Amino acid sequence: MQTIPAKSLAIPENRQRKVFDEKHQVELLESIQSKGLMHPIVYRLSPEGEKILVAGETRLKTLQMMWDLGIPVKCNGQLIEPYHIPCISLGELSPLAAREAELEENTRRRDLTWQERSTAEAELHAVRKEQATARGE
Numbered sequence: 628m629q630t631i632p633a634k635s636l637a638i639p640e641n642r643q644r645k646v647f648d649e650k651h652q653v654e655l656l657e658s659i660q661s662k663g664l665m666h667p668i669v670y671r672l673s674p675e676g677e678k679i680l681v682a683g684e685t686r687l688k689t690l691q692m693m694w695d696l697g698i699p700v701k702c703n704g705q706l707i708e709p710y711h712i713p714c715i716s717l718g719e720l721s722p723l724a725a726r727e728a729e730l731e732e733n734t735r736r737r738d739l740t741w742q743e744r745s746t747a748e749a750e751l752h753a754v755r756k757e758q759a760t761a762r763g764e
Contacts, residue, residue, distance in 0.1 A: 628667070628703055630711040631678060633691065636670060638680045647688060655689045656698070663701035664690070667713040681717055723761075727754045 658665075668683035680687065693700055694709045702713035 633710045636678050652689050667715050669715050671717040
């Protein structure tokens with residue numbers, strides 16, 4: 628399993644989720660504390676090699692809360708060094724493909740507000756239209 632320092636992960640400003648439910652984060656914290664982190668954070672590499680968050684901002688915020696409270700974090704039964712993120716890389720994606728991956732993952736989430744879901748679905752449609760245009764469709 629790959630881990631990276633939390634400070635090495637960039638979080639784009641144009642993320643869909645703007646509201647983070649504190650009750651949900653506490654429930655997630657309790658779940659991670661009892662069962663471990665089940666889904667690592669997903670990132671991609673920018674053309675410059677920067678690690679950019681694609682999926683898991685709520686998990687990341689919850690991990691940060693746990694570290695700040697001194698609560699150990701496990702993933703796949705392995706104790707994770709504080710302030711290091713268990714993660715999966717999507718590799719080097721074009722900006723358009725990366726945006727599509729992020730939007731696709733977030734539109735499937737149930738806990739988005741209707742405004743966040745509507746915005747994400749509209750952006751996903753625009754990205755796919757731009758991809759089709761680039762392919763000459």
